[in-house]
Amino acid sequence: MKLWDLARTANRNLFRAKLRTFLTVMAIFVGAFTLVMTNGVGDGLRDYVEMQVKTFEGERILFVRKKLPAELEEQANSSGPVEYKEATEDGEGNLIDPNSVVVSLEQIEGLKDKRPDVRSITPACRVNPEYISVQGGKKYQVGIGMLSEGVEQKLEAGKMFDGSDQIILPIHLARAYDENVGNLVGKTATLAYRVGNDRELRSRDLTIAGVATRGMISNLNAFVDTETAKAIYTEQNGDTPNFNYFNNFTIQLERADSELLESTKERLDKLGFVGLGIADIEKRTYDAIGILQVGLNVFALVALLAASFGIINTLVIAVMERTKEIGLQKALGMGRFKVFLLFSIESVLIGFWGAMLGIVSAIGIGSAANAFLSATYLESFEGFSLFAFRPLALGAVLLLVCAIAFVAGVMPAIRASRLDPIEALRYE
Amino acid sequence: MLETSELRRTFTSDAVDYEVLKGIDLRIERGESVAIVGKSGSGKSTLMHLLACLDRPTSGRISFEGRDYLSLSEKERDRLRNEKFGFVFQQFFLNGRDTVYENVVLPMRIRGAADKDLRPKAMSALESVGLGDKHAKRAKDLSGGEKQRVCIARALVGGPDVIFADEPTGNLDSKTSRTIEDLMLTLNRDKGITVVIVTHDEDLAAKCGRTINLKDGMVVDELGEDDEAGEAGEQI
Ligand SMILES: Nc1ncnc2c1ncn2[C@@H]1O[C@H](COP(=O)(O)OP(=O)(O)OP(=O)(O)O)[C@@H](O)[C@H]1O
């Protein structure tokens, strides 16, 4: 029999037992539907996070921190007290202090001198603001971040810094002053902060360079340029013992080159630092979502597993019911493999129709849910769709369900293929 | 064309051996019409299944056109049955919900024939059994005699050399039986198809060119009806 004839015969056989086929297809449908939905939630989340995380760009940038004492230890997971160790020199004149996670400015700057492919190294200067006010308007609380040279923030309006004493406002804050945030670009924002033991209030006028696009990390923070951050940092910390000791710094490379990025990371690793590119940071987030997604999908797969027993059951009954028919086909010269194929195709078809139904209804219900949720509960999560359906993922579900159905059909199909035609024709 | 020597078939059930065929030597020539007769349980069906390559003997040999069945692979056995043999059974084994046409073309589909080649073959087979106008009917809507004629058309459609029939009239009234018998023997006479018919029906056996009488697993006497002297198999 030709494959096409087999498929047609298989389809006809399924239709002959309409109710039974329908019920089995429904079981598969439930599993496939669940799988598409759980996977869709993961992808929806991933899309959303991507939208959020992608507010930063900078292919030449590495965010660096010193390794934690535990990461330096041979037995990193020992839970006992960590022994104090004397600082050592690394041979290039740098002091390596295994007891602390902060790095001195000299050491940070020392890193640059020896690397021709490093354009700049910027310590992350922390700023503790008191309030912000635009054009002498209402005062608001605000967080301040520093954008190192080479890190790009996606902007709703305006452009990145082109000098010092500049600020980028988060969109919420900007909207509080002007719904049309573009109007704020070029205007003056006053940033107030406290200095010294007597908490003297000082302020600085900054030019608004732009307004940041809404993002997960940067939703509440305003950003200032490195010069400004450094200046305020110095004012606030200049007389403390921790001055010019930093937790983090960024390295800007001369070229956006993934090999250079990797080799720099390796070198940093040897020097006792951890360097992460923006891609690495994104990957961590995606990995977390991936784990969540796998967890959800496991539930759907359990449903599919249960449904596959339905397929086995249906086909076992079909083989019994059609013993004579199979016997006749074999007597008339149909080979074992073709009989096997016939039942396998029936099995895969059940999977196929179940998966198609599941996919179509999941898209329908998912889209309706998206529309409903974004108008109600998820209104504040602009641009977030709970379910995202990617053609590739849908195709994968279809294939997977068909594969599961095929496997479920193997046992009954082998039974059918092994029927002895004489026995089968005699069978009452 | 069909030849057996020292053919034995033993069935084992509940650890007891039943020797159903105890050494059968046979020759059936091309174009013969042969009736296999004998009491119930004498091994007629068993013999036919062996001849038709549906079953394997416990010992002894069978060959078709000089090809020993033992030398055939599973695939070759399937092909032999599909291409050279046609089958008619006591039960019809028709697919009631399918059309007469679909039932008839089954052997051709199994062979993998192209759709366009099916129609002329099926129609001519149906014409031969006088059912040319019923091809679009559901098989379940036919009378018993018509059903058996569909089965004959199905046996005929692939252009077989031999048609094996196991009690083809066993389920039919005597008048319908005569039609089926005549039909089978007409095919034998006009198309030169060898027919091997297992039957209880003495009328039918009498119409065949030769009768093989089985008793206790042995051929007891072999008679050519037209030639009592036993020059069996020469007439066409
Ligand atoms: N698969 C089997 N297992 C065990 N015994 C079998 C098997 N097939 C046939 N037999 C036995 O072999 C004997 C001959 O069977 P067979 O079907 O050939 O008889 P028959 O001559 O065709 O009888 P009938 O006229 O009733 O159809 C019977 O006794 C039957 O019980």
Ligand SMILES: [Mg+2]
């Ligand atoms: Mg019998």
